[in-house]
Amino acid sequence: MHLSGLKNTPYRVFDFICLWILPAGFFMLLCGLFFLPDRSVLHKFYYGLFSIPALIALLLRPRDFKELLREPIFIALILFIAWALTSLIWSPQTEGFLGELKPPLHGLFLFVGCFLLIRHREDLLRPLLFGAAIVALAFTLKDLYLFARGFVPVLRMVGGGAFDNPLLSSHLFGFFCVYWLSLSMTCRRMPLLWLSLPAGAIMFAAMLATGSRTPLVALILAALWISMNCWNRRSLALVSTMVIGGIAIAELLSQMLIERGSSYRFEIWQIALHKIAESPWIGQGFDAPFGVSPDGIGYILEEPHSFALGVLYYVGIIGFLPWVFMQFKGLLTCWQYRVHPLFILASTWLAYGIGAGLTEGGGILSRPKEHWFLLPIPLALIVALSISAKAKRLLTQPVQALDRSAAEDMMIDAQVIEADGLGPKVLQLKDGSFLKLFRRRRFYTSGSYNPYSQRFAANCQRLRELGITTPEVQALYDLHDGSNAVQYHPLSGQTLRHVLASASPAERQEHVRKFGEFMAQLHEQGIYFRSLHLGNVLVLEGGGFGLIDLADMRIYPSSLSLSLRQRNLRHMQRYDEDRAWLFDEHLQALLKGYGMKASKQAVECLQKQIQLTH
Structure with missing residues (x-):
């Protein structure tokens, strides 16, 4: 190998990690629990395809991570992890610093890997999410069928694969239910809409079959949040469906939801608050044992069944502040960029995670498992999307729906600049701007997820940031026939x-x-x-x-x-x-x-x- 080839090797390795390894690792993280035999196998896939490659990429190109270190949520995460590890000093039970260091680092590299993925393969993110949702849907449909065949009134559904608990299963059913809900609210292609509605209903049915009530509260919060983000006729339909569905569930499933009582939540929280009061500011320590056994339960619970109480117990008010800041800042950032579907999806996932965390969880820094779908994964996506949006690598320009009459009015007296056998492709409008048309494809193409008009606008934006002269985009349109268009000022x-x-x-x-x-x-x-x-x-x-x-x-x-x-x-x-x-x-x-x-x-x-x- 030539010396120049040796010099270029780190660049090729970095490219291969960003373009191929990280997407594969992220896909496995999203849907692996549905078909892998246990969580330990998921851990191995995550370490080998995401966490360790992200570390290698960081070592190869440390200068590329300056943007990440300027992101407020990521700074808060570092402070939170640093304080959690510091708390090992006064923790009553410590397995060793190196052993306790691994879970926080793997969580940290979730953010690093998502940053690299969205920076360099943002075009692949939506297909990855869709593919993972399809895999989850297929396995959930199979598990739901098997559950229905052997149903008895006291039975609660547990998903297949690595799932071993109804409540933890419900977290992922709800996570992908939120995905289909978000897709139904933001997609502009009717085939995707008609797929998302039954898919969301199947994931919701699986969530109900677990008998868990926490995800129902979380799903209501997520639905209210996305309704505010996408306030339109679909939002009104969603709110109406929530009301009707709530009445139906109260009538048909009230006994199943009520007969389990409070599941000792109030007793657990009361005990947790007494423990928190013993050391409110600095907490008991990151790995401090938490064991409670409310009267009549007959066994020991090792979590306070509330993420907020868990954070207060382990790292106190000092650790609680950056933890709360990450969630508040995440929602605020997504609200600012709510014209982009990925921000809407990520923030709706975060709203769902906040709702689910009110009565579930407690471990604050864990290895990859179901709890990651409540807060870490949504926050990691928000951080990466926010950085790309601030750097103008992510298109945040709204897309306008253009009906037939409005399109015809726009094209009156337009001059055809380019055409093919199907008609005009580029038109010069009366105001001198150009309108470039991208026709709907009959079969599946990557344009189904990343419309060519939006690619055009995003590429113009990114090239200008790199010092390359490109046309200035005025507007983006979705046309009545399924085509899309971009209006721009031509270069002289x-x-x-x-x-x-x-x-x-x-x-x-x-x-x-x-x-x-x-x-x-x-x-x-x-x-x-x-x-x-x-x-x-x-x-x-x-x-x-x-x-x-x-x-x-x-x-x-x-x-x-x-x-x-x-x-x-x-x-x-x-x-x-x-x-x-x-x-x-x-x-x-x-x-x-x-x-x-x-x-x-x-x-x-x-x-x-x-x-x-x-």
Whole structure:
């Protein structure tokens, strides 16, 4: 291996972790409990595919985590973990510092991994969530069927896989019920809506079958929260459904919900409060034992059955303050960015977790298990989304619904700039702005989750942050026929293909040299513009280059690998004019310009690719 290859190895490892390993690990974390034999196997998957890779990525590129250290929720998490570990000093029972250090660190790297995942593969997050929800739905449907077949009145459903407790099972049933609820409130495609409604009903039925009441309270809080975030006709329908469903449950299932009494919650909380009063400020210590046995229960309970009381017991008021701050700040951040569906989903999950934590839980820093779905996972997603939104890597521009009459009024007297056999693709409107149409695809594509109009706008935004000139997006639209569109101000200039066609040989050579330098700049910044050709590069009136037609693009964590650079070059070789000007007449000028920003090895690689195709 060449020395330059050795130098690039850390970048390729970092890219592989962010692009492939972390998505796989996050997917397993979300749905692994439904089919894995026990939690210990989930722990191994999480450590091997998420926590440890996130640590390796941190060691490879520590400078990339400055943004994370400026996020208030993450700072509060570090303070909370630091205080919890400090409390081991006065804890009456300590297994050893290193042993107690592992769970908090794995929880910390949940936030680090989510930050990397959303920073570099945000386009994959919604498909990952959807895929995990489908897996959860399939296994829940099977378990619900088996439960119904053998149902007896006193039986409470326990999920399959690694589940071993009705209440803990209900946490995940409720978690994915909230997912389908959120999807039904935010999706604009009718097929997804008609899938989300029965899917949510199945997860809700499974939650009821566990006989647990805590998730019902949590689900009500989540539904109220999402209704406020998405106040529209669907919100009114949701509130109406809650009222009708509440009456139905009270009538049909009241005996099942009431006959278990308070489950000794009030007695447990009273004992916990007495223990908290013994050391209210600093707590009993992170790993202090908690054992209570209310009169008549006959066994010992090791949790206070309330996350808030658990935090107060273990780390006192000092630890409780950053813990509460994380939740309050998380909800506030999501409210500020509530135009984005992912923020709505993450905050609704957080609202659900806060509700479920009122009467459940107690362990404050644990290994991956059901309790992670109540607070840690939603908070980790909120932190990562917030950082991307502040850095303008995440599109937070609202999408407007455009009915048929409004669309026709907008397109009156519009000039067709580009069309195909199905009709116009780009229109110049009366005000001089452009309207680019992305038609609905008949079959599944990635545009089902990340519409091409929104990709276009997000890519324009991200490239401008990197110093690349792109069109300025005015508005995003969902059209009545399922298509979507983006309205933008066009750049002032001519395509490089048009400029080269009218230039003298000397001028053409200079333009090609500058284009080589520009292409190297894109590659060194990790920008893989699949449609890169001379018709999509503008020579701006003020000098320099700009990019158009940006829906098909990806920005990699590191500079592009040599294979991606070659693939980018092959695309340009398809066009006869481009090939003649760039690779026949002015090849040396192109390579000279490329070498001004790229390494000698990259230049040699491109030259080899050109020679192979001649």
